[in-house]
Amino acid sequence: MLAEIKGLNEECGVFAIWGHKKAAEMTYYGLHALQHRGQEGAGIVSSDGSKLYLHKGIGLVNDVFQEGRIQQLQGSSAIGHVRYATQGGGGYDNVQPLVFRSQTSSMALAHNGNLVNAFALKTQLEAQGSILQTTSDTEVVAHLIKRSGYMQLEDAIKQSLGMIKGAYAFTFLTENQLFVALDPRGLRPLSLGQLGDAYVVASETCAFDLIGAKYMREVKPGELIVIDKNGLRSTSFSSPMRRSLCSMEYVYFSRPDSNINGQNVHASRKVMGKQLAKESFVDADVVTGVPDSSISAAIGFSEASGIPYELGLIKNRYVGRTFIQPSQELREQGVKMKLSPVRGIVEGKRVVMVDDSIVRGTTSRRIVRLLKEAGATEVHVRIASPPIVNPCYYGIDTSTKGELIAANYSIEEMRDQIEADSLAFLTVEGLEQSIVTENDMAQGICHACFTGQYPTEIYPDTVIPAYKD
Structure with missing residues (x-):
């Protein structure tokens, strides 16, 4: 594993x-x-x-x-x-x-x-x-x-x-x-x-x-x-x-009410969700997003697919961030403390769970289990970004391929590991098409974590790895 x-x-x-x-x-x-x-x-x-x-x-x-x-x-x-x-x-x-x-x-x-x-x-x-x-x-x-x-x-x-x-x-x-x-x-x-x-x-x-x-x-x-x-x-x-703005700013990092290059982040994420629905439609009963950064993409997926959007997961805002837990066992328990499925919404339903990314896979697996334990008959995972298969050297803590599930397993193997009924990602082309700005900067983004095409010269042997707790 x-x-x-x-x-x-x-x-x-x-x-x-x-x-x-x-x-x-x-x-x-x-x-x-x-x-x-x-x-x-x-x-x-x-x-x-x-x-x-x-x-x-x-x-x-x-x-x-x-x-x-x-x-x-x-x-x-x-x-x-x-x-x-x-x-x-x-x-x-x-x-x-x-x-x-x-x-x-x-x-x-x-x-x-x-x-x-x-x-x-x-x-x-x-x-x-x-x-x-x-x-x-x-x-x-x-x-x-x-x-x-x-x-x-x-x-x-x-x-x-x-x-x-x-x-x-x-x-x-x-x-x-x-x-x-x-x-x-x-x-x-x-x-x-x-x-x-x-x-x-x-x-x-x-x-x-x-x-x-x-x-x-x-x-x-x-x-x-x-x-x-x-x-x-x-x-x-x-x-x-040529500008190479980090694509993960649009996907995950920035707040939805922020604007980047004249484009509202929430609006960009909705378009990503719509594009994801076009590329990877699945027949289901409800669409839900993983709070908070995935809600916008889930709404877009719902609008494009015609599948109703529902609040299938509730975030407990009084629980600390799970990544700081001292052991993997406690980290997985932390996910359950942080997110609660809405049984009345997902029970007996085929659910499309939209998330912004999969890095290491543990959180996705835990959420899929939560939804199924709450009675979901199927959980189809749709990711509003391409698979992260390369390290980032520009300030995100993914410094080695060994940490990245998509760099080590096929999509079918990943689907099996997170225990989903199906798994699909947004394509790089779909991501670029979703980012439309006033300065036409859609092609001026860094997607090295998806493609390996780094905008600057990288020295892997001398770059100090991102710190890990």
Whole structure:
């Protein structure tokens, strides 16, 4: 049996604001909106123009910023971060933002993504005398900036970004400037907004909605935005490249109320469900989705197939995420605690269970069992993405093929393992057709986890594997 470790983890989330008298408070709310992107740690750094203030910790945003903590973060600018452990692992030291202080100034930085050449750069830096304080790949950039030799921070940042490879959305905060950068292929989502006279940056637009900010535009691949007392200025640190936005943002990671490249995520997922029904119709009585990210695709499948959509699974929102359980046995029990079948809906019915993805298979098998134990006569599993058969090196914790059920078994073997009556996936072509944006970016997505076609050069022997609990 394929070794199961834990479920698919989101990357991280970044938020930044400049020119607001309640910068830390706005960042706190922004991080709440991005909580789904990281639940292992959170932090905020603020600036009052002369000093940086930091508070960070392990846990959810509410746990980290208990009463009185926000009031200690003074100033009108701030950056924040919510985190899952990817490169470097967990622990307080790796919680971001990271702060670096020198005799002349200080700098904080927060990063969403993963650097594929971090190991090589760390080796080089250590040989040159750098002493790294964390095991995070993010720290590498700070050392590169300090060693650049440039007097102007903007030039140092540009040079340093030119040396790193992989996926990254960066925010840098000093006492008097905010810098925002997106990798040359735009693997991560990053948006720019405005709240009154203040500028706001966030991994997802849902953070703008929560604080009442107005969406302005996407941060462009290879763009460096500089914000200070003189306003906002855009420059670039890389030549334009074809964008390769992570397709899993559309499939799973982003909140349904967020927009990516002008397209609402919920709407995209509905189209994926409709396309899935066209490609893999099955005669059944009801369609249900696995809460929460699969509900949109399930609705689309129902509309295209004519099979009624029903709420066949209920999510218990007061149970912790199952992937953090310390053993596989407890992890499987955690699925049962987290999801409950609605017997009155599925009993005696042929059920189409729509999910967003299958990574390791354990959760799918447990849900199929739940539905059958509740009386479903058949359970047909339909996945609104292609099979994940390749590791991701850009910030998702699937670093080896051995963890991926689709990389080791045929679809029929997978169907047997998850105990479904049938199993089908959305095709890569169907996924691309489902992602329609205002900038016609449907073909500009990264689907390396489905096809093995990585948008950047990968060095499997030197890439630090994503951390596993």
